[in-house]
Amino acid sequence: MKLIDLLENITVENKVAPDFLNLKIKGLTDDSTLVEKGSAFIAIKGYQSDGHLFIDDAIERGAAVIFGEKPISNKLSVPYVQVPNSRQALGRLSAVYYDHPSRKKLMIGITGTNGKTTTSYMVRHILEKFGNTCALIGTIQNIINGERHKTINTTPNPLIINQVLTESTDDYVVMEASSQGLSEFRLEGIEFDACLFTNLSPEHLDYHGSLEKYFEAKKQLFHKLKKNGTALINYDDEFGKRLAEELASDGIKVKTFGQSEGADYQIKDLSSSPPAHLFIEDQSQWLKLPSPIAGYHNLYNSALSYITGRSFSIPSAAIIQTMETFPGVEGRFNIYKLENEVCVVIDYAHTAEAILNCLQTALDSTENRLIHIFGFRGNKDKEKRSEMVKISAEISDMFILTLDDLNGVSSSGMVETLEILQETYGNEKGSIIPDRTSAIEKALTMSKPGDWIVITGKGHEEYKETYRHPVTSDKEAIQYLSKQKFEV
Incomplete structure (x- = not known):
């Protein structure tokens, strides 16, 4: 594909020499390490690194043209196309290059x-x-x-x-x-x-x-x-x-x-x-x-x-x-019936509304106790946490606050957050067990026939943190821990 064809629907903020418009472009990438001879490299300012810093590297690897949103003062050995927004340009260039x-x-x-x-x-x-x-x-x-x-x-x-x-x-x-x-x-x-x-x-x-x-x-x-x-x-x-x-x-x-x-x-x-x-x-x-x-x-x-x-x-x-034949979705209100007649639900719910719907459904399905296990992700939507605790405190018979993905927050810092939330918005129904697998184990140990245990937040996802028991997900935790007392 020629550069002039690639520029379809692209706003160009600098002058590109006419001689360059017939350049053949053999690929696109926004990763300088993936540049091959004849590629177009799109420099994007990311959250951790700035693609504009890797323009020289891209040229050394054979880039035929560079797209970026920052003005370039030094003269490059290949044409530079300045665009208003590199991310937007990447989308438009990709659609054109692959023929929509x-x-x-x-x-x-x-x-x-x-x-x-x-x-x-x-x-x-x-x-x-x-x-x-x-x-x-x-x-x-x-x-x-x-x-x-x-x-x-x-x-x-x-x-x-x-x-x-x-x-x-x-x-x-x-x-x-x-x-x-x-x-x-x-x-x-x-x-x-x-x-x-x-x-x-x-x-x-x-x-x-x-x-x-x-x-x-x-x-x-x-x-x-x-x-x-x-x-x-x-x-x-x-x-x-x-x-x-x-x-x-x-x-x-x-x-x-x-x-x-x-x-x-x-x-x-x-x-x-x-x-x-x-x-x-x-x-x-x-x-x-x-x-x-x-x-x-x-x-x-x-x-x-x-x-x-x-x-x-x-x-x-x-x-x-x-x-009528839909098999369900992994991590979305998956029900596991244990041998002692306890039902365990694993659900991805991680907003106040989703938790309300999830717990209300479980409550409607049992005449016995409802036990809820959940936590919060570090550096994510702190303002929704209090409402989630309020909802669990109102609907559950008991709830256990535990750890979710820490995302760089220390475990001690998150535990302190859980303590404040429990003291401020929870009630006597609530407790805190930082280790997620130990929290699940506690719920299984205290459960009685007919109880429902609801574990929310992770759903299909694997754990990012290391816990006491050798498992990598809520589902694995249920399967592993239940075998110590009864078979799934």
């Missing part, structure tokens, strides 16, 4: 605070059961051409996304869109046929600064819809209703669902107890829609998945039948 692969796929993007992962797996299940192939890019893993790959970020950088879309032979691509990924232009140049909104509550405010900025970051996804694309939105959510109204005023096609008056797909009679289900109105008919994962919040995930299937012309009867 998202335009050749049926693309579905999902955003919101809670429910993105569960909804993405439900939608993929519906599409594949109806005879399609479907790639998935998200929090737990990426699934491309049926092969599973570990993922680092919920939303990868645009180079990876475009490479993956180019390699994929799948009919559909379902992608989770994080607010941070949207803010950092990781989806720049990606176009969607449908964009889904689950809900919005306070999260990542340490990054965004305010709830309003968090909402605006989420909203960016819906301006990446293709010309005939559709926004599918939870109309019962305060921010969802606002989003629907703002998008409609911008001329974007919107379909909503909810119990609220005015929703395009009305839902009613929501039953979160197994077998969970709701009724949804479709073409003047009320249909019973099963929700394969327990919980009030998962009823909304099921409804959103249903209207997504319908937006791609999948018959309602096929969707309903398919939902």
Whole structure:
């Protein structure tokens, strides 16, 4: 590809000599160590290092052109293209270099605070059961051409996304869109046929600064819809209703669902107890829609998945039948029934609203005690912690505060935080056991037949900290510790 072709939709802030415009570009990278002869290197100022400091290294490795957002005073041996924003340029350059692969796929993007992962797996299940192939890019893993790959970020950088879309032979691509990924232009140049909104509550405010900025970051996804694309939105959510109204005023096609008056797909009679289900109105008919994962919040995930299937012309009867066979999602309200008739739930819930939904579902499922184990991530959303403790103190019969990812905070510092939270917002139901595996062991030891133990925060994730027992996840902890007393 020639440099002049690569500059499609790129704002250039300096003069590039005409002689350079016919340069052949043989690759793109934002990592100077990956530069090969003929590559374009995009210098990005990151949080830990500045790509502009590695421009000389990139040239030595054979870079044919450099893109960056900072003015360069010294003359380089290759052309330098100054752009307003290097991250945004990386997205646009990636889309052009790979010939806009998202335009050749049926693309579905999902955003919101809670429910993105569960909804993405439900939608993929519906599409594949109806005879399609479907790639998935998200929090737990990426699934491309049926092969599973570990993922680092919920939303990868645009180079990876475009490479993956180019390699994929799948009919559909379902992608989770994080607010941070949207803010950092990781989806720049990606176009969607449908964009889904689950809900919005306070999260990542340490990054965004305010709830309003968090909402605006989420909203960016819906301006990446293709010309005939559709926004599918939870109309019962305060921010969802606002989003629907703002998008409609911008001329974007919107379909909503909810119990609220005015929703395009009305839902009613929501039953979160197994077998969970709701009724949804479709073409003047009320249909019973099963929700394969327990919980009030998962009823909304099921409804959103249903209207997504319908937006791609999948018959309602096929969707309903398919939902009955959904196997669930790793780390999302996974229930483990122990031999002593204790039920253990492992869930990724790490916001106040998610914990409320999770604990309420467990409470509705037991007539015995509810024991909750959870912690907080260091340097993350400190303002939501008190509400999480209040909710657990109100709903649980007893709760144990423990450690989650420390993210550089000392264990003693986090324990001190737990003590303050317990003293200020907890009650006599609460205790503190810093070692996460010991906290789980304590809950198992004190449990009685019919009790439910809920462990939140980590879900599918492996531990980053080292604990007393030789396990790497909440699931492993349950399996290992329960074998000392009874079999799973």
